[in-house]
Amino acid sequence: MLPLAHIASALLANRLAAIDRGPGPSLAGALVPDAIDKSLAWVLGVTPSARYLGHTPLAAAALSAGAGRLFGRRAGLAFGLAYCVHLLGDLWDEGHIPWLLPFKRYEHQSGRWDVHLSAGDLALEALGAAYLYLTYRPKDDGA
Numbered sequence: 001m002l003p004l005a006h007i008a009s010a011l012l013a014n015r016l017a018a019i020d021r022g023p024g025p026s027l028a029g030a031l032v033p034d035a036i037d038k039s040l041a042w043v044l045g046v047t048p049s050a051r052y053l054g055h056t057p058l059a060a061a062a063l064s065a066g067a068g069r070l071f072g073r074r075a076g077l078a079f080g081l082a083y084c085v086h087l088l089g090d091l092w093d094e095g096h097i098p099w100l101l102p103f104k105r106y107e108h109q110s111g112r113w114d115v116h117l118s119a120g121d122l123a124l125e126a127l128g129a130a131y132l133y134l135t136y137r138p139k140d141d142g143a
Contacts, residue, residue, distance in 0.1 A: 060080060
């Protein structure tokens with residue numbers, strides 16, 4: 001999934017779960033897995049894949065616990081739900097998440113910039129953009 005689809009699905013999941021109405025924790029949880037792994041793979045070149053350590057339940061649990069400790073329980077839950085929605089979105093989109101890393105070895109794709117766009121990806125991105133616009137656009141105050 002692309003960023004807007006991740007963000008929209010995380011915000012929608014948190015709204016449906018009624019965990020936290022504020023977008024901050026959901027935005028962070030939706031983007032942190034890619035920020036970690038794509039930076040490590042594409043920028044620094046230290047991991048074999050752009051879905052590696054940050055795309056694991058272990059990372060989700062640890063970072064969600066940290067967010068909860070720093071920003072409060074509800075923010076930690078919202079962050080964790082958004083993180084898990086990100087992982088499920090990537091699983092649905094590409095079919096590969098290293099669920100048991102670091103406890104199990106995985107064959108990884110190249111860590112190079114490798115984005116495959118399909119019509120489905122673009123449609124999800126457009127739906128995500130539409131949801132974000134309709135939900136978070138500035139209100140018209142009639143002036």
